[in-house]
Amino acid sequence: MTQSLSFDPHCSALFTDLYELTMLQAYYAEGMQATAVFELFFREMPPQRNFIMAAGLDDVLAYLEGLRFTEDELAWLQTQGGFSDAFLESLQDFRFTGEVYAVAEGTVVFPHEPLIQISAPLPEAQLVETYALNQIHLQSLAATKAARVLIAAEGRTVVDFGSRRSHGTDAALKVGRTSYLAGAAGTSNVAAGRLYGIPIFGTMAHSYVQAHPDELSAFSAFARQYPETTLLVDTYDTLLGVDNVIALARRLGDDFRVRAIRLDSGDLAELARQARHRLDGAGLHSVKIFASSGLNEYKIRDLLAAGAPIDGFGVGTDLAVSADAPEIDLSYKLVAYDGEPRMKLSSRKLSRPGRKQVFRVSQEGRMVHDLIALHDEKQAGQPLLEPVMGNGRRLPSGCAPLTQARAHAQAQLAVLPAALKALERSAPAYPVSVSDHLEKVTQEVTAHLQRRLVPGKTP
Amino acid sequence: MTQSLSFDPHCSALFTDLYELTMLQAYYAEGMQATAVFELFFREMPPQRNFIMAAGLDDVLAYLEGLRFTEDELAWLQTQGGFSDAFLESLQDFRFTGEVYAVAEGTVVFPHEPLIQISAPLPEAQLVETYALNQIHLQSLAATKAARVLIAAEGRTVVDFGSRRSHGTDAALKVGRTSYLAGAAGTSNVAAGRLYGIPIFGTMAHSYVQAHPDELSAFSAFARQYPETTLLVDTYDTLLGVDNVIALARRLGDDFRVRAIRLDSGDLAELARQARHRLDGAGLHSVKIFASSGLNEYKIRDLLAAGAPIDGFGVGTDLAVSADAPEIDLSYKLVAYDGEPRMKLSSRKLSRPGRKQVFRVSQEGRMVHDLIALHDEKQAGQPLLEPVMGNGRRLPSGCAPLTQARAHAQAQLAVLPAALKALERSAPAYPVSVSDHLEKVTQEVTAHLQRRLVPGKTP
Numbered sequence: 078m079t080q081s082l083s084f085d086p087h088c089s090a091l092f093t094d095l096y097e098l099t100m101l102q103a104y105y106a107e108g109m110q111a112t113a114v115f116e117l118f119f120r121e122m123p124p125q126r127n128f129i130m131a132a133g134l135d136d137v138l139a140y141l142e143g144l145r146f147t148e149d150e151l152a153w154l155q156t157q158g159g160f161s162d163a164f165l166e167s168l169q170d171f172r173f174t175g176e177v178y179a180v181a182e183g184t185v186v187f188p189h190e191p192l193i194q195i196s197a198p199l200p201e202a203q204l205v206e207t208y209a210l211n212q213i214h215l216q217s218l219a220a221t222k223a224a225r226v227l228i229a230a231e232g233r234t235v236v237d238f239g240s241r242r243s244h245g246t247d248a249a250l251k252v253g254r255t256s257y258l259a260g261a262a263g264t265s266n267v268a269a270g271r272l273y274g275i276p277i278f279g280t281m282a283h284s285y286v287q288a289h290p291d292e293l294s295a296f297s298a299f300a301r302q303y304p305e306t307t308l309l310v311d312t313y314d315t316l317l318g319v320d321n322v323i324a325l326a327r328r329l330g331d332d333f334r335v336r337a338i339r340l341d342s343g344d345l346a347e348l349a350r351q352a353r354h355r356l357d358g359a360g361l362h363s364v365k366i367f368a369s370s371g372l373n374e375y376k377i378r379d380l381l382a383a384g385a386p387i388d389g390f391g392v393g394t395d396l397a398v399s400a401d402a403p404e405i406d407l408s409y410k411l412v413a414y415d416g417e418p419r420m421k422l423s424s425r426k427l428s429r430p431g432r433k434q435v436f437r438v439s440q441e442g443r444m445v446h447d448l449i450a451l452h453d454e455k456q457a458g459q460p461l462l463e464p465v466m467g468n469g470r471r472l473p474s475g476c477a478p479l480t481q482a483r484a485h486a487q488a489q490l491a492v493l494p495a496a497l498k499a500l501e502r503s504a505p506a507y508p509v510s511v512s513d514h515l516e517k518v519t520q521e522v523t524a525h526l527q528r529r530l531v532p533g534k535t536p
Numbered sequence: 537m538t539q540s541l542s543f544d545p546h547c548s549a550l551f552t553d554l555y556e557l558t559m560l561q562a563y564y565a566e567g568m569q570a571t572a573v574f575e576l577f578f579r580e581m582p583p584q585r586n587f588i589m590a591a592g593l594d595d596v597l598a599y600l601e602g603l604r605f606t607e608d609e610l611a612w613l614q615t616q617g618g619f620s621d622a623f624l625e626s627l628q629d630f631r632f633t634g635e636v637y638a639v640a641e642g643t644v645v646f647p648h649e650p651l652i653q654i655s656a657p658l659p660e661a662q663l664v665e666t667y668a669l670n671q672i673h674l675q676s677l678a679a680t681k682a683a684r685v686l687i688a689a690e691g692r693t694v695v696d697f698g699s700r701r702s703h704g705t706d707a708a709l710k711v712g713r714t715s716y717l718a719g720a721a722g723t724s725n726v727a728a729g730r731l732y733g734i735p736i737f738g739t740m741a742h743s744y745v746q747a748h749p750d751e752l753s754a755f756s757a758f759a760r761q762y763p764e765t766t767l768l769v770d771t772y773d774t775l776l777g778v779d780n781v782i783a784l785a786r787r788l789g790d791d792f793r794v795r796a797i798r799l800d801s802g803d804l805a806e807l808a809r810q811a812r813h814r815l816d817g818a819g820l821h822s823v824k825i826f827a828s829s830g831l832n833e834y835k836i837r838d839l840l841a842a843g844a845p846i847d848g849f850g851v852g853t854d855l856a857v858s859a860d861a862p863e864i865d866l867s868y869k870l871v872a873y874d875g876e877p878r879m880k881l882s883s884r885k886l887s888r889p890g891r892k893q894v895f896r897v898s899q900e901g902r903m904v905h906d907l908i909a910l911h912d913e914k915q916a917g918q919p920l921l922e923p924v925m926g927n928g929r930r931l932p933s934g935c936a937p938l939t940q941a942r943a944h945a946q947a948q949l950a951v952l953p954a955a956l957k958a959l960e961r962s963a964p965a966y967p968v969s970v971s972d973h974l975e976k977v978t979q980e981v982t983a984h985l986q987r988r989l990v991p992g993k994t995p
């Protein structure tokens with residue numbers, strides 16, 4: 078039996094990798110408090126993806142505003158050894174005081190484009206790495222997957238059903254949030270509904286039918302309680318379940334107001350067709366068909382391509398864990414310290430130096446090309462990184478409500494080149510180039526670093 | 537900007553799918569309060585897996601003990617419409633009062649074997665479905681992945697480095713917990729270290745090196761602060777980084793106490809060999825080599841098969857998200873209500889009726905065969921499901937500390953048939969059979985249900 082959760086990981090300074098704290102103590106000892114700029118970006122597009130939808134900024138900003146070490150946490154750190162009293166004392170007043178630039182939640186982004194740029198005294202910008210990556214990773218992954226599912230559903234209702242298989246409670250809440258952000262109608266998760274003010278969906282499980290003597294008794298009892306409900310018809314035999322819905326309609330007459338049936342197993346396309354046929358044959362044209370059971374964007378596309386008369390989809394596991402691409406290679410890299418551009422040269426893990434801006438060029442209402450440049454360059458196109466926090470406090474631009482992010486996501490999908498909406502990797506990729514100036518600075522810093530790579534050389 | 541997290545999802549009754557609450561209100565209206573038995577199991581082994589290591593029980597039991605609706609939550613539910621005042625009032629006193637049988641955390645399990653069995657008045661056993669699945673799914677997934685990594689590492693140190701890419705904060709904490717449970721040395725996540733009392737690891741990132749004028753200055757400053765540290769050598773060029781470690785050793789003489797270097801990019805096998813060669817050539821035989829960078833069980837196996845002189849592994853993303861198998865098809869199904877066995881017949885989603893027990897038969901210190909039977913059968917072998925909670929309170933057997941679960945996991949891996957330790961799917965699968973009695977009851981209940989499948993028939 079472990080101790081119960083005694084802290085909120087969303088504002089605990091201890092939700093971090095240990096190396097952040099060991100580095101902080103070294104920075105403290107060395108007096109390294111100058112301004113550092115870190116950028117959060119990914120290098121490679123995950124499998125099957127043509128875009129990533131950025132999300133998670135709101136939680137990162139809330140974390141930065143609330144970040145502090147409690148007495149309790151500092152006392153515990155002291156018991157761990159390795160941290161000096163002077164350093165731990167300095168953490169009592171630790172606050173995030175920096176500035177943040179970021180792309181708005183719901184923006185589509187591509188490799189090497191910064192999603193967030195944090196400028197702050199080095200220790201502050203360093204400590205927040207783990208949480209910032211954790212949240213932007215999860216939420217961008219989930220928003221991207223949800224956007225793909227929405228594209229496949231071609232305007233039909235999509236509901237997040239994934240809480241039981243998402244990776245933990247935080248993921249369940251955030252998948253609910255980002256599904257809605259990307260355009261889903263809502264989520265089955267009640268806590269997510271409350272926390273984010275988003276619509277919640279749900280009616281009955283197989284256990285409800287099983288607990289009754291037979292299916293029609295269950296349908297009858299449930300419809301008495303919820304006249305406009307959705308009835309789950311596949312507990313025993315899907316088409317006989319549909320027949321029981323029709324039997325209930327006959328019994329209730331004008332009082333029958335059931336809105337939909339749900340199919341949750343078997344050949345959904347064929348069962349939907351036969352169910353529609355039986356419902357229509359009984360005059361129940363207004364009863365819609367909702368489907369669930371191992372769905373994802375590929376299966377939804379195939380169902381609709383096969384003409385399956387399905388009006389809405391509950392999408393669970395595949396959405397919740399982004400099953401075909403459960404990770405993005407998101408990194409958080411130092412790009413400047415004390416006014417000087419910085420980079421690393423590790424093989425295949427290059428990061429370009431300097432504080433950046435991304436300019437997005439559009440033509441005839443479609444985005445056509447992005448340019449990554451240094452932040453003070455004048456370039457054509459719309460700058461994607463906007464200031465969202467200054468002096469550790471959110472700016473009005475950092476307070477976008479979820480509904481605004483949702484509208485922005487829809488607008489982004491509307492201007493996305495059509496080829497990028499494919500569910501498989503489209504060739505060629507969206508064009509992203511680097512400004513001449515950034516290329517020149519990259520080469521200069523590389524040359525500078527390589528000159529210093531004589532072993533044992535210290536200035 | 538959304539409202540801040542005002543509740544702990546780990547004991548909030550609202551961390552549930554909406555359909556649990558709509559069913560609860562129907563059960564309330566229908567007076568269905570008899571004892572229900574639900575079992576949590578999976579039907580198919582995920583890709584590449586030969587066993588699943590069960591985990592997450594401790595959190596489920598903590599949740600069941602703490603589960604209640606706050607006034608705040610009930611007031612919010614009332615605003616949602618659809619819930620009667622009488623029903624919401626009844627939830628004020630909602631507590632979990634049932635009993636739980638479960639396999640111990642760290643036990644290896646196979647398809648159709650219950651991991652947890654919950655017996656309680658129907659509404660109580662129903663409501664807890666979402667959280668129970670969410671936690672057992674995440675933690676069993678992570679424990680299984682960690683066990684595979686540990687098998688591949690053949691006794692070398694393994695540390696969880698995955699917090700930045702795990703799906704949210706809860707997953708980061710639980711991956712730390714279950715990695716340790718499965719045998720890892722610890723985690724980089726400080727909060728997980730505090731919460732679960734497990735060792736935490738971490739020294740420096742590339743940004744620390746980048747923030748200094750050159751690598752040797754960085755190494756020198758860091759080793760002054762942490763004489764027995766691990767130095768990250770690949771920020772600019774791995775082998776020149778090793779040379780800088782050697783230069784530091786020459787400079788410090790007897791004061792050089794650095795314990796290890798860390799490689800984090802490039803061809804790890806070749807770089808480890810060359811680094812070892814250079815370190816040994818400089819007499820630094822005691823400096824160990826630690827590797828990270830996109831590792832998983834397959835890459836670790838290949839590195840060791842290639843003779844790479846690596847002493848320890850930091851495993852991040854692949855472990856944190858169980859990248860090659862990010863989901864288990866875990867279900868929570870009603871198997872009995874009011875003393876009667878129940879089942880569903882949905883295509884390809886059969887669940888066997890009745891409260892069960894799993895008997896594990898061993899020969900010569902190895903497990904050789906499991907038998908799934910009804911709970912009151914007398915069968916050879918060790919029963920895996922043990923009582924862990926009664927009347928809503930943990931029994932002593934439900935209070936196993938994490939260290940005990942860790943020892944149990946090690947013991948389980950020690951008796952696992954050697955073929956099941958393969959990293960790819962081994963054929964044949966571990967033999968699991970069903971008792972004659974359970975088979976007979978399955979057929980009887982199926983026949984009973986099929987007789988009732990005449991459309992429109994209600995008793």
